[in-house]
Amino acid sequence: MSRASLPAAPERPRGQRDPEATQRALLAAATAEFAEKGLAGARVDEIARRAGVNKQLVYHHFGNKEALYRAALEQVYAGIRAAERALHLADLPPEAALERLVGFSFDYLLEHPEFVALLNDENRLGAPHLREADGLQAMHSPLVDLLRETLRRGGEAGIFRADLDPVQVYISIAALSYFYFSNNSSLSAIFGRELGAARAVSARRRHVIDFTLRALRP
Amino acid sequence: MSRASLPAAPERPRGQRDPEATQRALLAAATAEFAEKGLAGARVDEIARRAGVNKQLVYHHFGNKEALYRAALEQVYAGIRAAERALHLADLPPEAALERLVGFSFDYLLEHPEFVALLNDENRLGAPHLREADGLQAMHSPLVDLLRETLRRGGEAGIFRADLDPVQVYISIAALSYFYFSNNSSLSAIFGRELGAARAVSARRRHVIDFTLRALRP
Amino acid sequence: MSRASLPAAPERPRGQRDPEATQRALLAAATAEFAEKGLAGARVDEIARRAGVNKQLVYHHFGNKEALYRAALEQVYAGIRAAERALHLADLPPEAALERLVGFSFDYLLEHPEFVALLNDENRLGAPHLREADGLQAMHSPLVDLLRETLRRGGEAGIFRADLDPVQVYISIAALSYFYFSNNSSLSAIFGRELGAARAVSARRRHVIDFTLRALRP
Amino acid sequence: MSRASLPAAPERPRGQRDPEATQRALLAAATAEFAEKGLAGARVDEIARRAGVNKQLVYHHFGNKEALYRAALEQVYAGIRAAERALHLADLPPEAALERLVGFSFDYLLEHPEFVALLNDENRLGAPHLREADGLQAMHSPLVDLLRETLRRGGEAGIFRADLDPVQVYISIAALSYFYFSNNSSLSAIFGRELGAARAVSARRRHVIDFTLRALRP
DNA sequence: AATGAATGAGTTTTCATTCAT
DNA sequence: TATGAATGAAAACTCATTCAT
Numbered sequence: 001m002s003r004a005s006l007p008a009a010p011e012r013p014r015g016q017r018d019p020e021a022t023q024r025a026l027l028a029a030a031t032a033e034f035a036e037k038g039l040a041g042a043r044v045d046e047i048a049r050r051a052g053v054n055k056q057l058v059y060h061h062f063g064n065k066e067a068l069y070r071a072a073l074e075q076v077y078a079g080i081r082a083a084e085r086a087l088h089l090a091d092l093p094p095e096a097a098l099e100r101l102v103g104f105s106f107d108y109l110l111e112h113p114e115f116v117a118l119l120n121d122e123n124r125l126g127a128p129h130l131r132e133a134d135g136l137q138a139m140h141s142p143l144v145d146l147l148r149e150t151l152r153r154g155g156e157a158g159i160f161r162a163d164l165d166p167v168q169v170y171i172s173i174a175a176l177s178y179f180y181f182s183n184n185s186s187l188s189a190i191f192g193r194e195l196g197a198a199r200a201v202s203a204r205r206r207h208v209i210d211f212t213l214r215a216l217r218p
Numbered sequence: 219m220s221r222a223s224l225p226a227a228p229e230r231p232r233g234q235r236d237p238e239a240t241q242r243a244l245l246a247a248a249t250a251e252f253a254e255k256g257l258a259g260a261r262v263d264e265i266a267r268r269a270g271v272n273k274q275l276v277y278h279h280f281g282n283k284e285a286l287y288r289a290a291l292e293q294v295y296a297g298i299r300a301a302e303r304a305l306h307l308a309d310l311p312p313e314a315a316l317e318r319l320v321g322f323s324f325d326y327l328l329e330h331p332e333f334v335a336l337l338n339d340e341n342r343l344g345a346p347h348l349r350e351a352d353g354l355q356a357m358h359s360p361l362v363d364l365l366r367e368t369l370r371r372g373g374e375a376g377i378f379r380a381d382l383d384p385v386q387v388y389i390s391i392a393a394l395s396y397f398y399f400s401n402n403s404s405l406s407a408i409f410g411r412e413l414g415a416a417r418a419v420s421a422r423r424r425h426v427i428d429f430t431l432r433a434l435r436p
Numbered sequence: 437m438s439r440a441s442l443p444a445a446p447e448r449p450r451g452q453r454d455p456e457a458t459q460r461a462l463l464a465a466a467t468a469e470f471a472e473k474g475l476a477g478a479r480v481d482e483i484a485r486r487a488g489v490n491k492q493l494v495y496h497h498f499g500n501k502e503a504l505y506r507a508a509l510e511q512v513y514a515g516i517r518a519a520e521r522a523l524h525l526a527d528l529p530p531e532a533a534l535e536r537l538v539g540f541s542f543d544y545l546l547e548h549p550e551f552v553a554l555l556n557d558e559n560r561l562g563a564p565h566l567r568e569a570d571g572l573q574a575m576h577s578p579l580v581d582l583l584r585e586t587l588r589r590g591g592e593a594g595i596f597r598a599d600l601d602p603v604q605v606y607i608s609i610a611a612l613s614y615f616y617f618s619n620n621s622s623l624s625a626i627f628g629r630e631l632g633a634a635r636a637v638s639a640r641r642r643h644v645i646d647f648t649l650r651a652l653r654p
Numbered sequence: 655m656s657r658a659s660l661p662a663a664p665e666r667p668r669g670q671r672d673p674e675a676t677q678r679a680l681l682a683a684a685t686a687e688f689a690e691k692g693l694a695g696a697r698v699d700e701i702a703r704r705a706g707v708n709k710q711l712v713y714h715h716f717g718n719k720e721a722l723y724r725a726a727l728e729q730v731y732a733g734i735r736a737a738e739r740a741l742h743l744a745d746l747p748p749e750a751a752l753e754r755l756v757g758f759s760f761d762y763l764l765e766h767p768e769f770v771a772l773l774n775d776e777n778r779l780g781a782p783h784l785r786e787a788d789g790l791q792a793m794h795s796p797l798v799d800l801l802r803e804t805l806r807r808g809g810e811a812g813i814f815r816a817d818l819d820p821v822q823v824y825i826s827i828a829a830l831s832y833f834y835f836s837n838n839s840s841l842s843a844i845f846g847r848e849l850g851a852a853r854a855v856s857a858r859r860r861h862v863i864d865f866t867l868r869a870l871r872p
Numbered sequence: 873a874a875t876g877a878a879t880g881a882g883t884t885t886t887c888a889t890t891c892a893t
Numbered sequence: 894t895a896t897g898a899a900t901g902a903a904a905a906c907t908c909a910t911t912c913a914t
Binding site for chain 2: 037038039117121124127144167168175178179185193207208214217
Binding site for chain 4: 555559562566607610612616618619643
């Protein structure tokens with residue numbers, strides 16, 4: 001279709017133009033591509049192809065490859081933080097709250113492998129884009145505060161140890177799930193088990209919750 | 219650390235022929251470069267420069283970039299397996315044995331960030347090189363068997379639960395240390411703490427051992 | 437002719453976009469380069485230089501060196517087939533028709549040394565690109581059918597033998613001209629005659645026509 | 655035939671020194687490699703591998719790749735000239751002599767595809783190595799003189815035309831066989847016949863002899 | 873004479889980015 | 894806003910040739 005032949009009138013040409021949709025498509029494509037190949041391995045051509053748009057629009061809307069990467073990273077972080085904010089643990093008794101928190105961490109990573117992949121690549125580089133991110137504060141997980149409060153309540157109730165460092169516990173909870181997904185391929189290869197199978201995932205979920213709750217006992 | 223400041227290998231005597239030394243130098247340089255930049259981001263030129271040898275020797279000795287990557291990966295795996303084989307847990311009482319095992323996992327990852335980095339990159343790709351590796355069996359950690367035996371002994375002695383799956387426990391032990399190092403940069407950024415500092419590392423080591431031992435209690 | 441003296445394409449207006457002209461220029465340059473140096477000896481850099489375009493456009497428009505070679509080969513074949521289709525032998529008496537056919541074969545090869553050169557290179561490799569060519573049917577010379585019909589008419593008129601295999605005759609006609617041009621340099625060296633000179637070419641043309649017509653007599 | 659399957663020379667006794675055998679092996683390997691890939695496409699590594707000797711010996715014995723090519727070319731030419739000198743046509747009646755001559759030309763090319771291949775590559779370049787060859791005189795085929803004498807005898811006997819140019823006839827005889835082998839692949843592809851099959855080759859041989867003898871009739 | 877490592881100069885190809893329309 | 898051609902810089906890889914043993 002020749003664009004030049006279109007009348008100059010400001011009619012909308014059959015929905016062809018939709019900058020926001022274009023940006024969304026690019027961001028989704030970029031997230032997938034960066035997750036699969038990393039920042040260095042990802043291809044701008046391929047991102048545009050996946051998004052079904054012209055490559056130049058990457059530059060038009062985002063500036064360059066790295067800025068697109070940063071945008072993808074921030075969006076992915078925003079996703080998990082939004083999900084975390086939707087958790088309401090204060091209403092639950094401490095042990096149930098903790099179980100929900102651990103289960104959420106596990107489930108979110110299971111459903112968002114792109115978060116794991118992007119974060120791994122970012123960490124290899126020393127997380128420079130995260131450090132520069134506008135709302136670094138916003139990156140701070142609300143879970144840590146929820147966890148702190150839950151541990152306090154549990155400590156007072158005598159069902160958790162009282163001397164726990166919420167940051168250490170938070171890292172441990174994240175670790176038990178994250179590592180399982182992050183290193184699933186190599187673990188599967190080495191153990192000769194398909195650890196990505198639904199049955200194996202369920203077993204791991206139970207183990208992680210159980211392991212954590214036991215570790216926190218007084 | 220900026221690229222320009224990366225040290226090239228010490229000048230080897232010019233005209234000296236020592237193909238094994240050349241291969242060793244290339245492998246060491248490749249391990250560092252792949253750890254820092256990943257398979258896609260690593261540069262053959264840079265690897266040769268770091269090794270202090272001519273770039274073409276990569277092709278002469280290893281064939282191509284990917285074969286060099288695979289060689290580096292296998293060597294790094296061989297390194298940890300060798301260290302694991304040097305552990306002797308059978309002589310220790312169960313709790314001490316487990317503490318040593320967890321401590322070893324932590325210390326090895328602390329001292330070998332290249333292992334973490336290479337493994338992360340490999341996992342993003344689905345671990346194709348690991349799956350193809352000649353001695354995949356040899357990749358299987360002896361620690362799992364040591365752990366199984368230790369858990370059995372501890373179970374009989376009544377100091378560990380009796381129904382533990384050694385593979386799950388192994389993964390959890392690895393996770394608690396691995397994730398801390400693998401994601402150290404992003405965790406540091408988000409918590410505003412320098413988790414790579416010696417004091418923070420020591421604290422984490424204590425936490426990991428404590429967390430694990432408590433989780434295994436009956 | 438030394439490489440340095442090879443003319444680059446006439447300067448195209450800078451900044452002017454004309455992808456079809458670019459492809460035409462690349463194809464023409466490629467044909468000349470491949471004819472002179474063969475597939476292995478040709479240089480992509482040199483092709484781009486001759487075409488007066490950026491080297492990377494070879495990859496943009498054709499994919500890679502070999503695909504460009506195939507495109508050049510197909511175009512050269514298309515050229516001779518088009519010329520052949522323009523021959524109208526049915527209107528002529530058999531002997532005149534045959535003389536025109538032989539003369540055409542001779543003249544075309546004289547004027548299109550690149551056809552000879554590309555075809556020789558292709559044959560050394562076993563003609564893999566020709567076998568893969570899309571319109572292999574279209575490669576089939578219409579001359580064979582024209583020849584068959586001419587031989588039939590001549591046979592009925594009693595001026596040609598009646599038992600001739602058109603394919604054998606076609607190959608012989610092609611051979612008598614093709615070999616002269618294909619091996620002109622070595623023949624010139626060995627006989628100490630400049631067989632590429634106009635006078636020698638004319639003499640050969642007469643000989644080829646005469647030789648062929650006599651060979652077909654009953 | 656895939657490259658990998660090309661047989662290397664039979665294992666020579668290790669540490670055995672036999673410079674003449676080495677040179678023979680290199681020359682044979684070079685001839686095959688240059689015939690298959692041309693001067694530009696041939697690889698010194700591959701020639702050494704095929705000869706079963708160290709690559710450096712190419713340089714030790716021949717100087718460089720091009721000198722080796724020249725040596726291979728000269729040897730191949732020496733081969734056909736030697737075979738031609740073994741032909742004795744003077745004892746035969748003219749027609750039988752000519753048939754033997756044509757048959758010989760056909761048979762030699764059939765059995766020595768490397769001659770065709772090397773000569774084609776050499777001709778694309780304008781035969782510079784042939785022109786420089788030491789015994790260019792020795793390259794001159796004795797067949798031309800044999801042919802001249804045979805044509806003279808046949809002319810006097812009234813079975814050949816009397817006004818034939820021996821050089822033109824020589825070229826035509828060579829052409830009818832050479833082109834068939836040189837262009838066998840492309841002709842096979844285009845005609846959809848396997849012209850390299852024994853039956854097709856026999857038919858061509860008969861055709862070439864018949865075609866030539868008829869063309870020379872008065 | 874023989875070996876295989878080593879090297880310099882290419883050569884093809886890739887890719888982020890910009891230009892012209 | 895959108896498109897696809899065009900480009901410069903670099904990257905992987907090749908290869909004839911030389912060096913040290």
